[in-house]
Amino acid sequence: MSTVTRRELLRMAGLFGAGSVVPASSVSAAQARPAAPASPQASNVYEAIGVRPLINCRGTFTIIGGSIELPEVRAAKSAANQQFVQLDELMDAVGKRLAELTGAEWGMVSAGCAAAMSHATAACVAGGNPDLHVRIPNLAGFAKDEVIVPGNSRNVYDAAIRAVGVKIIEADTPDALQLAIGPRTAMIYIFAGPQNDTGPMSTEAICTIAKQHAVPVLVDAAAEILTIPNVHLQRGATLVAYSGGKYIRGPQSAGLLLGRKELVQAAWIHSAPHHGYARSMKVGREEMVAMLTAVESWVKRDHAAEWKEWVGRCQYIADRASKIAGVTSSVKQEPDEGLSNRSPSVSIRWESAGFGITGQQVADTLYNSEPRITLNGSRAGTGAQDGTGDTGISIVVSMMAAGEEKIVAQRIADVLSAKHTVKPEEALASPIADVSGRWEIAIRYAASTTSHGLHLRQIGNRLEGVHQGNFLSRDISGTISGDTVLLASNVTERHGDALSYRFKGTVTGESMSGSLDLGEYRAATWTARRAQARG
Numbered sequence: 001m002s003t004v005t006r007r008e009l010l011r012m013a014g015l016f017g018a019g020s021v022v023p024a025s026s027v028s029a030a031q032a033r034p035a036a037p038a039s040p041q042a043s044n045v046y047e048a049i050g051v052r053p054l055i056n057c058r059g060t061f062t063i064i065g066g067s068i069e070l071p072e073v074r075a076a077k078s079a080a081n082q083q084f085v086q087l088d089e090l091m092d093a094v095g096k097r098l099a100e101l102t103g104a105e106w107g108m109v110s111a112g113c114a115a116a117m118s119h120a121t122a123a124c125v126a127g128g129n130p131d132l133h134v135r136i137p138n139l140a141g142f143a144k145d146e147v148i149v150p151g152n153s154r155n156v157y158d159a160a161i162r163a164v165g166v167k168i169i170e171a172d173t174p175d176a177l178q179l180a181i182g183p184r185t186a187m188i189y190i191f192a193g194p195q196n197d198t199g200p201m202s203t204e205a206i207c208t209i210a211k212q213h214a215v216p217v218l219v220d221a222a223a224e225i226l227t228i229p230n231v232h233l234q235r236g237a238t239l240v241a242y243s244g245g246k247y248i249r250g251p252q253s254a255g256l257l258l259g260r261k262e263l264v265q266a267a268w269i270h271s272a273p274h275h276g277y278a279r280s281m282k283v284g285r286e287e288m289v290a291m292l293t294a295v296e297s298w299v300k301r302d303h304a305a306e307w308k309e310w311v312g313r314c315q316y317i318a319d320r321a322s323k324i325a326g327v328t329s330s331v332k333q334e335p336d337e338g339l340s341n342r343s344p345s346v347s348i349r350w351e352s353a354g355f356g357i358t359g360q361q362v363a364d365t366l367y368n369s370e371p372r373i374t375l376n377g378s379r380a381g382t383g384a385q386d387g388t389g390d391t392g393i394s395i396v397v398s399m400m401a402a403g404e405e406k407i408v409a410q411r412i413a414d415v416l417s418a419k420h421t422v423k424p425e426e427a428l429a430s431p432i433a434d435v436s437g438r439w440e441i442a443i444r445y446a447a448s449t450t451s452h453g454l455h456l457r458q459i460g461n462r463l464e465g466v467h468q469g470n471f472l473s474r475d476i477s478g479t480i481s482g483d484t485v486l487l488a489s490n491v492t493e494r495h496g497d498a499l500s501y502r503f504k505g506t507v508t509g510e511s512m513s514g515s516l517d518l519g520e521y522r523a524a525t526w527t528a529r530r531a532q533a534r535g
Contacts, residue, residue, distance in 0.1 A: 054371075054373065055372065055404050055408060058376060060245075060341060060399060066243070067247070068399070069294075073290045073294050080286045081286050087288075091268055095265070101228075101295050102295065103233075104259055107258050107264065108264050109244070109292070110271060111282060112243060112254065113157075113255040115271070116257040117158075119271045120257055120267050121147065121166060122266075122278065124187040125164060125166060127266050128265070134276050146167045147166045148188045151170050151172040154495055157191070157222070166186060168496065177206065178209060186216075187215065188206060190217060192340070197338075203237060207236025210238075216263060218240070219237045221242050223246050223340040224338075226247075238263060239258070239260065240257075244294060248291075251290050251294075254283065254288075255291075310397050313397045314345065314405075320410070324413060326350055326351065327349070328348075332346075344397060345395060349392035350416065357422075358379050362377055363375055365415050373407075375396075376395075432482055433509075436457050437455070438456075439512070439529065440528065440529055441453065446522075446524075453531070454466070456476075462478075463479060472499075475489065476488065483507045485514070486502075500517075503515075505528075513525070
């Protein structure tokens with residue numbers, strides 16, 4: 001089973017340098033120590049306000065809380081809160097110690113990886129100059145206001161860079177990169193991943209070109225493990241940013257920026273508590289000390305032993321599932337080539353026809369029952385229109401607390417052992433109307449209303465066409481069954497944004513209305529009327 005990347009999560013919902021601080025056998029498996037069991041008090045904090053806690057079988061994703069802080073991190077945070085300190089002095093000391101621990105020239109704690117990326121960008125366009133700082137994100141008159149991004153590095157997280165006000169220039173080849181670099185180039189941004197490990201636009205190749213022009217390179221390694229010496233800096237990057245609340249197991253709201261001393265120090269000037277654009281990205285003394293403590297712990301832990309314990313949890317779940325006739329399971333014990341979201345995992349498979357339930361339905365059942373468990377499930381095999389075919393679930397164990405593997409294994413066995421009946425998809429009913437043509441849509445969001453447009457073509461029960469948003473148009477497709485319309489459109493993150501619109505509604509005469517699922521942006525309602533022909 002392949003590791004789920006940050007990018008794949010949005011669509012759903014690496015090599016180490018020599019001489020690492022831990023032995024080679026454990027470097028390849030460098031992970032955070034097992035999560036501590038959740039206390040009854042912790043559960044009550046959420047349940048007291050009507051929120052259901054969950055068992056995390058997916059990994060370090062922000063939407064479900066990232067990770068559980070190490071005990072020493074929590075202790076450091078509490079201790080830091082009990083006294084006051086001058087924050088510039090504190091960050092100077094933290095930066096120096098981070099440099100000693102990681103081998104980078106300097107370090108800085110930020111309010112998450114995205115904040116580190118914003119501060120790094122500001123450092124590259126303003127260089128710590130307060131006259132320029134107070135004008136961000138209005139970069140009119142700045143000498144440098146462009147950031148180059150390889151096409152395969154465009155993603156939703158580069159919004160943190162765009163927020164500084166820079167112009168994004170895309171370059172997909174070495175020649176294009178050479179042409180794109182000019183006097184206004186402030187920085188090059190790379191989204192870390194296996195796609196940038198080799199080839200003509202590898203991190204090393206890009207950094208070689210950037211060095212010829214004295215252009216700094218920032219690598220976004222948010223979900224990666226922390227490599228020491230740092231693999232990205234060794235490849236020539238100037239700066240590298242990490243999430244503090246993923247595998248490093250620091251505060252969820254903290255991040256790290258490592259690299260060239262003068263730029264990291266400028267990045268701190270362009271962050272809170274200093275005034276200006278980044279005041280909203282405040283990092284407190286508690287996060288600074290706690291994040292440093294997390295890095296101190298990272299270099300001391302027995303990562304190989306932690307990985308072995310995780311594999312044991314995987315094996316327990318796999319063995320329990322394999323006792324069910326018709327179920328197969330496998331454990332992925334070796335880390336993937338990439339450095340992001342590393343964890344051993346379990347894949348459990350079965351034929352949905354024989355069990356009467358798909359992997360996605362198992363995942364839904366576990367999520368909506370007690371105890372609440374979140375894991376990844378698949379639907380029936382490709383082309384299985386009747387809900388049958390090979391299906392399954394996958395479990396990532398790195399963020400599970402000790403003992404939770406027994407709960408998860410039992411609940412999976414309970415669900416798979418119960419009697420289920422495959423419910424084939426209902427046949428589509430004859431449409432009550434032909435909705436082909438242009439439609440004007442009014443969408444009601446949380447605190448605003450806007451107008452979009454649809455241009456639909458109906459072929460039997462099938463719908464296809466174009467969805468015109470406020471700024472972008474995209475393909476849309478779906479079905480009409482009786483008076484029920486289902487439509488879906490997407491904007492991919494090819495140019496830095498990702499949007500998902502799922503319309504469900506009812507046709508009534510010359511109008512339609514219903515609910516709108518916006519994915520991570522929650523929900524809205526919509527009404528549509530046929531566009532009037534203009535004479």
